[in-house]
Amino acid sequence: MKYGFIGCGNMGGALAKALSQSTKDIMISDYMPEKAEGLAKELGCAYGDNNAVAEGCERIFLGVKPQVLKSVISPISSALSERKPLLISMAAGIKISQVEEYTGKVPVIRIMPNTPVSIGKGMILYCANELVTAEMIDSFAGDMKYAGSFDLIDEKLIDAASAVSGCGPAFMYMFIEALADGGVTCGLPRDKALRYAAETMAGAAELVLSSGKHPGELKDAVCSPGGSTIAGVRSLEENGLRAAGIEAVVKAFERTKELGK
Secondary structure, eight states, X not given: OOEEEEOOSHHHHHHHHHHTTTOOOEEEEOSSHHHHHHHHHHHTXXXXXXXXXXXXXXXXEEOSOGGGHHHHXXXXXXXXXXXOOEEXXXXXXXXXXXXXXXXXXXXXXXXXXXXXXXXXXXXXEEEEOTTSOHHHHHHHHHXXXXXXXXXXXXXXXXXXXXXXXTTHHHHHHHHHHHHHHHHHHTTOOHHHHHHHHHHHHHHHHHHHHHHOOOHXXXXXXXXXXXXXXXXXXXXHHHTTHHHHHHHHHHHHHHHXXXXXX
């Protein structure tokens, strides 16, 4: 088959759902067979075990945790080394060279997606080894068009970038929740507070991307002299919002590096 998934957890499952909008030529495997079977039936795809994926798929997503990647690949390494399918690794912190150590010299694309791929709004960072051709990249990105945006990045920067885009949704959700809690404190119903906070963040993000303006400039445009917004901005500064955001990315980056050891 064209595509195979070894592991269909939250991220692997989200990518499989996005891919299934382009092709049903997919086989799904997971250490919990009933999970693979359920997702395959939902998407109208095939399911099997790791051996079936390794021996029968042209492009294989490695959707398992970095801590277990080596042990998962080891039993199928001979098939992968012999057939040389395109491997797409999403294991945090695991370098392409490490995947090659486990499988031999095969084409490898390393991707770092985020959870919004499930609604076609993902940010997918990628890099590849020299066996991956431009045609492979174009074909892969085309098949994954319903997942979101792709951006090529040097592998030495991918862990830092992932700490922003890969971990970032969790940080955004926390801030949305915090804004909503503030609204509830001021008397808003919870459902409205959550909607207003989420819609506001989505719109503000879109304005950053579409305008090309620095976020600081856009922030200044909302802050009238002596007004409500600048009072709120002052409070955020006093409570260390910027420092907390920076430290969250740094800690996520450091942990990602640890996972790759």
